[in-house]
Amino acid sequence: MGIKDRRKREGVIIRKKIIEAATELFAQAGYENVSMRKIAAKIEYSPPTLYIYFKNKREILFELLKQGYALFYEAIKSTYDQNKDKDFRNKMLETLRSYVKFGDENKEYYKLMFIHNIDETEQVIGRDNDRYRGFEVLVMLVKEGIADGVINRSDPILLSQSIWAGLHGITALLNTFDKFPWVEKERIIDFHLNMIINGVSNKK
Amino acid sequence: MGIKDRRKREGVIIRKKIIEAATELFAQAGYENVSMRKIAAKIEYSPPTLYIYFKNKREILFELLKQGYALFYEAIKSTYDQNKDKDFRNKMLETLRSYVKFGDENKEYYKLMFIHNIDETEQVIGRDNDRYRGFEVLVMLVKEGIADGVINRSDPILLSQSIWAGLHGITALLNTFDKFPWVEKERIIDFHLNMIINGVSNKK
Amino acid sequence: MGIKDRRKREGVIIRKKIIEAATELFAQAGYENVSMRKIAAKIEYSPPTLYIYFKNKREILFELLKQGYALFYEAIKSTYDQNKDKDFRNKMLETLRSYVKFGDENKEYYKLMFIHNIDETEQVIGRDNDRYRGFEVLVMLVKEGIADGVINRSDPILLSQSIWAGLHGITALLNTFDKFPWVEKERIIDFHLNMIINGVSNKK
Amino acid sequence: MGIKDRRKREGVIIRKKIIEAATELFAQAGYENVSMRKIAAKIEYSPPTLYIYFKNKREILFELLKQGYALFYEAIKSTYDQNKDKDFRNKMLETLRSYVKFGDENKEYYKLMFIHNIDETEQVIGRDNDRYRGFEVLVMLVKEGIADGVINRSDPILLSQSIWAGLHGITALLNTFDKFPWVEKERIIDFHLNMIINGVSNKK
DNA sequence: AATGAATGAGGCTTCATTCAT
DNA sequence: TATGAATGAAGCCTCATTCAT
Numbered sequence: 001m002g003i004k005d006r007r008k009r010e011g012v013i014i015r016k017k018i019i020e021a022a023t024e025l026f027a028q029a030g031y032e033n034v035s036m037r038k039i040a041a042k043i044e045y046s047p048p049t050l051y052i053y054f055k056n057k058r059e060i061l062f063e064l065l066k067q068g069y070a071l072f073y074e075a076i077k078s079t080y081d082q083n084k085d086k087d088f089r090n091k092m093l094e095t096l097r098s099y100v101k102f103g104d105e106n107k108e109y110y111k112l113m114f115i116h117n118i119d120e121t122e123q124v125i126g127r128d129n130d131r132y133r134g135f136e137v138l139v140m141l142v143k144e145g146i147a148d149g150v151i152n153r154s155d156p157i158l159l160s161q162s163i164w165a166g167l168h169g170i171t172a173l174l175n176t177f178d179k180f181p182w183v184e185k186e187r188i189i190d191f192h193l194n195m196i197i198n199g200v201s202n203k204k
Numbered sequence: 205m206g207i208k209d210r211r212k213r214e215g216v217i218i219r220k221k222i223i224e225a226a227t228e229l230f231a232q233a234g235y236e237n238v239s240m241r242k243i244a245a246k247i248e249y250s251p252p253t254l255y256i257y258f259k260n261k262r263e264i265l266f267e268l269l270k271q272g273y274a275l276f277y278e279a280i281k282s283t284y285d286q287n288k289d290k291d292f293r294n295k296m297l298e299t300l301r302s303y304v305k306f307g308d309e310n311k312e313y314y315k316l317m318f319i320h321n322i323d324e325t326e327q328v329i330g331r332d333n334d335r336y337r338g339f340e341v342l343v344m345l346v347k348e349g350i351a352d353g354v355i356n357r358s359d360p361i362l363l364s365q366s367i368w369a370g371l372h373g374i375t376a377l378l379n380t381f382d383k384f385p386w387v388e389k390e391r392i393i394d395f396h397l398n399m400i401i402n403g404v405s406n407k408k
Numbered sequence: 409m410g411i412k413d414r415r416k417r418e419g420v421i422i423r424k425k426i427i428e429a430a431t432e433l434f435a436q437a438g439y440e441n442v443s444m445r446k447i448a449a450k451i452e453y454s455p456p457t458l459y460i461y462f463k464n465k466r467e468i469l470f471e472l473l474k475q476g477y478a479l480f481y482e483a484i485k486s487t488y489d490q491n492k493d494k495d496f497r498n499k500m501l502e503t504l505r506s507y508v509k510f511g512d513e514n515k516e517y518y519k520l521m522f523i524h525n526i527d528e529t530e531q532v533i534g535r536d537n538d539r540y541r542g543f544e545v546l547v548m549l550v551k552e553g554i555a556d557g558v559i560n561r562s563d564p565i566l567l568s569q570s571i572w573a574g575l576h577g578i579t580a581l582l583n584t585f586d587k588f589p590w591v592e593k594e595r596i597i598d599f600h601l602n603m604i605i606n607g608v609s610n611k612k
Numbered sequence: 613m614g615i616k617d618r619r620k621r622e623g624v625i626i627r628k629k630i631i632e633a634a635t636e637l638f639a640q641a642g643y644e645n646v647s648m649r650k651i652a653a654k655i656e657y658s659p660p661t662l663y664i665y666f667k668n669k670r671e672i673l674f675e676l677l678k679q680g681y682a683l684f685y686e687a688i689k690s691t692y693d694q695n696k697d698k699d700f701r702n703k704m705l706e707t708l709r710s711y712v713k714f715g716d717e718n719k720e721y722y723k724l725m726f727i728h729n730i731d732e733t734e735q736v737i738g739r740d741n742d743r744y745r746g747f748e749v750l751v752m753l754v755k756e757g758i759a760d761g762v763i764n765r766s767d768p769i770l771l772s773q774s775i776w777a778g779l780h781g782i783t784a785l786l787n788t789f790d791k792f793p794w795v796e797k798e799r800i801i802d803f804h805l806n807m808i809i810n811g812v813s814n815k816k
Numbered sequence: 817a818a819t820g821a822a823t824g825a826g827g828c829t830t831c832a833t834t835c836a837t
Numbered sequence: 838t839a840t841g842a843a844t845g846a847a848g849c850c851t852c853a854t855t856c857a858t
Contacts, residue, residue, distance in 0.1 A: 011838090032236035035831060046840045048834080057832070115319060116234075117380045132384075154395070158387050162374070162396045169373025170366070176321045180336075183362050191358070192366045199403030215820075239848060250823050255850070419817090440644035443852060454819045456855080465853070523727060524642075525788045540792075562803070566795050570782070570804045577781025578774070584729045588744075591770050599766070600774045607811030623841075647827060658844050663829070 015053050017043045019067065022060050027108025031061060031116070061112070065131075068109035073130035075102045076137050088148045089197065092141055096167060096193050099134070103171035104185075115172050138163060145200075152202045159200055166196040219257045221247045223271065226264045231312030235265060235322045265322065269335075272313035277334035279306045280341050292352045293401065296345055300371055300397050303338070307375035308389075319376050342367060349404075356406045363404055370400040423461045425451045427475065430468050435516025439469060439524070469520070473539075476517035481538035483510045484545050496556045497605065500549055504575060504601050507542070511579035512593075523580050546571060553608075560610045567608055574604040627665045629655045631679065634672045639720030643673060643730045673730065677743075680721035685742035687714045688749050700760045701809065704753055708779055708805050711746070715783035716797075727784050750775060757812075764814045771812055778808040 021042040025034040036057055040047040054060045079098035083091040103110035113131070138160045145151030151159065170192045174182065182188055225246040229238040240261055244251040258264045283302035287295040307314035316322070317335070343364045349355030355363065374396045378389065386392055429450040433442040444465055448455040462468045487506035491499040511518040521539070546568045553559030559567065578600045582593065590596055633654040637646040648669055652659040666672045691710035695703040715722035724730070725743070751772045757763030763771065782804045786797065794800055 014838095030236060032234060036833080037831080047832085048841085049839055051833070052838070115376075115380070155387065158392060158395055161386060161392055162399050165373035165377050165392075165396055166370055166399070167373065168377055169369035169371065172319075172376055173369050173372055176319070182365060183359065188362060188365055188369075191362055192369055195366050195370070195400070195403035197403075199399035199401075203407045218821090240850080241847080251849090252824085252851080253822060256821065261849070422817095438644060440642060444854080445852080455853085456820085457818055459854075460817065523784075523788070563795065566800060566803055569794060569800055570807050573781035573785050573800075573804055574778050574807070575781065576785055577777035577779065580727075580784055581777050581780050584727070590773060591767065596770060596773055596777075599770055600777055603774050603778070603808070603811035605811075607807035607809075611815045626842090648829080649826075659828085660830080660845085661843060664842065669828070 011053065014043075014045075014049075015063075018050060018053055018060060019064050023064055023108050026061070026064070026112060031112070064109075065113060068106070068113050069130035069133075071106065071109065072102055072113065073133045073137075076134045080137055080141065088145055088150050092145060092150075092197055093193055095137070095141055096163070096196065097189070099167045100171050100174075100189050100193070103175060107175050110171060110175055114168060115175065135160065135164060142200075150202065151200050154200075163196055163200065166192070166199070215257070218247075218249075218253075219267075222254060222257055222264060223268050227268050227272075227312045227316070230265065230268070231315045234320065235316070265316075268313075269317060272310070272317050273334035273337075275310065275313065276306055276317065277337045277341075279303075280338045284341055284345065292349055292354050296349060296354075296401055297397055299341070299345055300367070300400065301393070303371045304375050304378075304393050304397070307379060308393075311379050314375060314379055318372060319379065339364065339368060346404075354406065355404050358404075367400055367404065370396070370403070419461065422451075422453075422457075423471075426458060426461055426468060427472050431472055431516050434469070434472070434520060439520070472517075473521060476514070476521050477538035477541075479514065479517065480510055480521065481541045481545075484542045488545055488549065496553055496558050500553060500558075500605055501601055503545070503549055504571070504604065505597070507575045508579050508582075508597050508601070511583060512597075515583050518579060518583055522576060523583065543568065543572060550608075558610065559608050562608075571604055571608065574600070574607070623665070626655075626657075626661075627675075630662060630665055630672060631676050635676055635680075635720045635724070638673065638676070639723045642728065643724070673724075676721075677725060680718070680725050681742035681745075683718065683721065684714055684725065685745045685749075687711075688746045692749055692753065700757055700762050704757060704762075704809055705805055707749070707753055708775070708808065709801070711779045712783050712786075712801050712805070715787060716801075719787050722783060722787055726780060727787065747772065747776060754812075762814065763812050766812075775808055775812065778804070778811070 018039060021039050022034070025038060025042065036047050036050055039060070040050055050060070054063065076095060076098050080091070080095045083094045086094070103114075139156055142151060142156045142159045142163070146153055146156065146159075170189060173180070174185065174188075222243060225243050226238065229242060229246065240251050240254055243264070244254055254264070258267070280299065280302050284295070284299045287298045290298070307318075343360055346355060346360045346363045346367070350357055350360065350363075374393060377384070378386065378392075426447060429447050430442065433446060433450065444455050444458055447468070448458055458468070462471065484503065484506050488499070488503045491502045494502070511522075547564055550559060550564045550567045550571070554561055554564065554567075578597060581588070582590065582596075630651060633651050634646070637650060637654065648659050648662055651672070652662055662672070666675070688707065688710050692703070692707045695706045698706070715726075751768055754763060754768045754771045754775070758765055758768065758771075782801060785792070786794065786800075
């Protein structure tokens with residue numbers, strides 16, 4: 001391996017360190033309240049060093065979001081795949097649950113990706129990203145459900161949007177209102193997911 | 205009317221102008237990104253003037269939130285009251301709709317009250333406010349529904365939290381993702397509300 | 409008594425209140441750290457009211473100093489007069505003590521008059537004031553002492569300046585270094601005054 | 613010399629320039645009346661640059677005081693050492709003179725260290741500093757004088773405090789009242805120092 | 817006599833970013 | 838690659854003061 005490659009690899013490592021530090025700080029204090037200095041301090045480099053790896057603060061956010069979207073899509077898709085052969089209701093339940101779980105386990109990412117709408121976030125979109133690919137999995141799932149006779153025969157897009165709203169609602173509230181006296185977390189999530197599925201299902 | 209009264213009233217008007225300007229700016233750009241300078245510029249006063257009417261930036265936010273909570277509660281409670289005598293499902297539908305409608309018609313308030321969670325917001329609570337009184341209306345409604353036999357016999361708190369999550373989901377997404385290709389707004393809202401009610405109802 | 413007189417008298421009262429409030433605040437926090445607002449708040453008037461009675465902040469200081477100088481001179485002169493008939497050493501001791509006592513009992517005034525040298529304080533001088541009239545008492549005393557054979561035959565001005573320095577030293581240090589581990593206050597003062605007198609006296 | 617060293621040295625130079633500018637300004641106008649802007653202007657840098665070298669305004673004062681205390685102690689101690697072998701009265705005279713001389717030649721430092729008592733100054737103490745080590749030299753001297761039979765047999769602490777007050781008096785007055793019609797400076801200082809020594813000496 | 821309203825100037829400080837090394 | 842040095846812009850906020858009423 002040449003010297004060039006080693007350097008490149010080191011560069012990648014530092015980029016990663018920056019992203020990690022930024023993710024943590026952004027989540028704790030909010031994008032606006034985190035300065036380049038603070039990110040630099042956290043990784044024990046000087047502020048100008050960040051500019052070697054990222055054009056500016058926004059680019060750090062963008063990269064971070066891109067990675068977040070990828071993780072997000074991966075989480076949902078793999079759950080869907082792993083439950084491919086279960087009966088539909090369970091497959092759906094687990095896939096929806098993976099959405100909420102992602103938000104719960106990656107509060108920082110979820111906040112930045114789906115709750116806050118940072119100024120120019122839209123600009124990341126269009127650049128190839130996985131932001132809405134999770135939604136496509138949902139549409140697919142819904143279509144299966146209709147074919148299966150479980151989900152009621154409506155516009156799959158409409159259904160998917162409604163379901164997404166249901167998922168986002170619980171995920172966002174648990175994230176944002178962490179001091180609200182929720183009933184036990186597993187219980188409210190489970191109840192809510194079933195409520196959603198019931199809400200879109202044919203009555204027996 | 206004495207001179208004193210006129211002056212006082214003028215003061216009240218400026219306070220109102222400040223709140224309005226701040227509401228708009230905070231919602232657009234986020235609390236952290238709005239400076240006193242910017243608020244002052246928007247109402248065409250000098251920055252120090254703001255400090256005549258509000259102790260500091262936080263107090264502007266507090267006042268704004270307080271007003272928002274009051275409007276919010278009023279919107280929901282009055283809808284509930286006006287539909288008191290309708291059959292339960294319609295009463296519920298209209299009350300839930302009033303939540304989404306409030307969020308849709310007061311995007312800035314909704315964002316500040318329920319989407320962003322500004323650090324200091326928690327401090328407003330405790331000071332008498334209407335933040336969670338809307339939730340109490342919901343609990344009441346749910347209990348009626350259970351008594352009525354429409355809503356399934358579960359923990360009313362659990363049910364209410366789930367419904368709230370459902371409502372917040374659609375309200376927040378429409379607010380935040382205004383560039384997403386939603387199906388027609390009235391349609392998705394209507395569908396979603398019915399989905400929620402179905403989701404918590406006894407099957408016939 | 410006419411209405412005009414009453415008003416005038418009321419004006420005098422408010423002026424006095426302002427001076428009192430200012431004296432206290434200046435002494436506590438230093439001239440620079442006291443704002444017109446704070447003075448106004450202390451007497452429960454609005455800031456512009458102060459400008460009815462004083463041209464500006466400096467004028468408040470000047471007035472205050474003028475009063476301080478008067479009190480100072482009065483304290484020393486009256487002590488001198490009251491001890492006119494005692495033997496010289498005691499007369500001197502008591503007069504010198506009255507200087508230190510004034511500084512101890514009027515810390516705020518002493519600080520403003522003799523320790524800090526606020527910007528334009530010099531401007532107060534020239535306006536008739538009692539700043540240096542205390543010094544004249546001292547010169548008089550010294551001359552008496554020389555005539556009396558107690559104080560050594562030197563330039564009375566030189567002697568007086570040296571004595572003043574001695575007095576200022578203890579007064580200022582006790583005022584400024586209130587956390588220094590002084591021996592008991594009465595004791596150090598008494599010792600110091602005797603030291604001064606011995607220092608300028610003929611040896612027996 | 614490496615690049616790093618040169619940079620470091622340049623940094624040290626700027627720190628020094630800041631301290632010098634601040635010393636002059638603080639002494640002239642008082643700590644409270646000197647703004648970071650003004651210090652920056654004096655050294656022809658932008659205000660934020662100061663924050664590269666000092667955390668905040670207070671730290672500039674602290675550093676400055678620390679240096680002043682060191683210079684002060686050094687001045688007195690070295691004089692004492694240099695006169696170790698002279699007869700006691702001369703040793704004492706020269707040591708006391710070095711105090712006054714320090715104050716005369718370092719008016720700004722003396723003002724900041726012993727005349728003004730800036731709120732936060734107390735906080736520098738405790739951090740290792742030389743503020744009161746000069747006083748210890750004085751105590752030592754006094755004890756020698758007692759042993760020597762020159763100084764009268766009193767509490768050495770009491771004696772030292774009284775002498776300090778004497779020294780501070782002349783130093784502070786000459787510093788603060790530079791427009792007062794003093795007799796010739798050398799003369800008043802010399803007279804005053806002898807007055808102090810006589811004041812604490814045994815009569816022959 | 818008294819004060820609500822208003823502001824230009826300026827206080828301390830942090831920011832994102834650039835540049836030379 | 839890495840960073841010391843530097844800064845224009847801007848953050849929140851307080852000040853002394855004026856003016857119309």
